[in-house]
């Protein structure tokens with residue numbers, strides 16, 4: 001019997017999961033993200049005793065709040081949004097270490113007060129000067145905050161301590177703005193100190209793509225152009241813009257979802273095996289995938305953009321995108337994108353990767369569907385289909401998390417008829433535990449300094465290099481904006497994109 005080789009480099013998988021004592025400074029602490037995601041995630045980490053001794057939070061925002069007001073607002077957020085119900089005893093002990101500094105991002109005096117507060121906390125908690133700065137603010141404030149941290153000497157790393165910066169999406173709105181932002185942050189922090197969040201990478205099921213591929217022996221040999229016919233990454237949302245019309249008008253589906261989340265999932269599906277599960281090993285392989293994706297030459301033929309009109313979703317009548325609050329009545333922003341990419345490397349040459357994402361679709365679902373090539377000879381009669389039904393592997397990322405494999409099975413009887421059936425794995429029934437929220441894992445990893453699940457600049461830049469020409473072409477009228485009724489599966493042109501290749505979208 002052979003056993004797997006032991007390799008100390010694989011330590012990433014077995015890292016001790018208790019971070020150093022540290023202070024987390026949240027810029028934008030009175031905002032939606034902090035109350036909805038960040039503090040509930042921290043509370044759950046506290047509940048599971050995963051936060052280090054000597055951990056504290058300092059909220060920083062404009063509102064004139066006291067520590068007590070900040071704690072009350074965060075308690076409200078945890079009551080509403082926490083994965084596990086709030087328990088008073090745990091909350092009281094956690095809330096003692098929540099503090100607040102009120103200041104405009106532009107005011108140097110605010111950063112001085114922040115510095116004094118941090119020094120006091122270092123003394124009280126023995127945090128040793130370790131700081132995690134989290135930018136939970138509008139992206140236009142990122143550069144200013146970083147510069148002010150530098151001027152107040154808060155970005156400086158003292159002996160033996162660490163300083164890190166966590167940046168929310170979006171990272172730029174095109175190649176040029178992303179490069180400008182990178183230069184601004186790079187003037188203050190080194191790349192290894194910058195943790196760019198893509199919360200998809202914090203999802204258990206997204207991480208499971210790596211485990212499924214490289215933690216099993218049987219899939220990797222068929223994970224290539226010899227066996228795979230096409231790969232589809234799909235995100236369906238039933239919601240519209242949920243009151244964030246103003247934000248969406250500046251972004252659209254390509255910037256909001258494709259440039260980051262879908263491209264990251266594609267990279268995990270397509271990348272080569274890694275020698276270790278550590279930050280740069282995984283990110284090096286993902287970067288190679290991004291660089292192997294061919295620039296889209298035929299933008300009109302390979303991309304579809306569309307916007308929803310009024311319709312019914314899950315039995316409820318909903319307005320069209322242009323009728324949403326904060327949206328221009330003649331808006332040309334896309335709420336749906338479908339596109340075809342090719343990864344021209346040894347493994348994937350000739351295999352199309354189709355991506356699609358849309359709002360107001362009939363179902364909420366995120367999945368990767370891998371269709372395999374059919375057998376060379378049709379020996380059996382297929383039931384309910386003209387040709388042999390190909391094997392299909394579906395990685396369901398959310399909801400109904402799981403994996404299913406479709407294969408042909410003999411229909412009972414005296415004839416050799418074949419019908420497709422499914423083998424199905426479901427997280428819920430197999431493990432019976434609630435997976436942690438993406439932000440729990442990501443906050444913990446940032447405190448640990450583990451950057452594996454964060455995006456690196458070269459990957460972000462490569463994704464913008466690929467997609468900025470698409471945005472530019474669309475702006476000049478290439479691939480006209482299409483429309484689809486809310487509650488439908490998107491515009492006809494998305495179906496045509498597949499039909500031209502003799503394929504169809506997997507039904508989610």
Ligand SMILES: NC(=O)c1ccc[n+]([C@@H]2O[C@H](COP(=O)([O-])OP(=O)(O)OC[C@H]3O[C@@H](n4cnc5c(N)ncnc54)[C@H](OP(=O)(O)O)[C@@H]3O)[C@@H](O)[C@H]2O)c1
Nearest residue numbers: 028029030031032033061062063104105136137139168169
């Ligand atoms: N909300 C989400 O679920 C979500 C999900 C993924 C990513 N994100 C990203 O996370 C970031 C934050 O989003 P959000 O929804 O939390 O935004 P938000 O609710 O608008 O909050 C903005 C925060 O920034 C503060 N702020 C704004 N201008 C300021 C200034 N000049 N000086 C000091 N403080 C200032 C606000 O403080 P005051 O209100 O006290 O002025 C508030 O705390 C964005 O980049 C967004 O794209 C959000």
